Amino acid sequence: MARGNQREKAREKNQKAQAGxxxxxxxxxxxxxxxxxxxxxxxxxxxxxxDAKKGEASNKK
Incomplete structure (x- = not known):
């Protein structure tokens, strides 16, 4: 089973990321x-x- 080590490495990497x-x-x-x-x-x-800027704009029209 070659994937066992890969899973362990991924788990360790994830734990480090979560700890940070x-x-x-x-x-x-x-x-x-x-x-x-x-x-x-x-x-x-x-x-x-x-709101004040809007009021000024509407008063100018």
Whole structure:
């Protein structure tokens, strides 16, 4: 059975890859919440700017 070694090598390679991607989120719960709120505030500001720009464009017509 020549494939036995090939399977073992593939298993080892997969385990190394999985070990490298395990800890994607290293933030605690409060840090994660704060990051979410900061991102939401930025998006609200962008949306307000876009709405203001839309309002100016409609007033010019």
């Amino acid at each position: 991607t395990k800890n994607k989120n290293s933030m605690s719960g409060t840090e994660f919440q704060r990051a979410k709120e900061d991102a939401a505030a930025i998006m609200r500001a962008k949306q307000a700017a876009a």
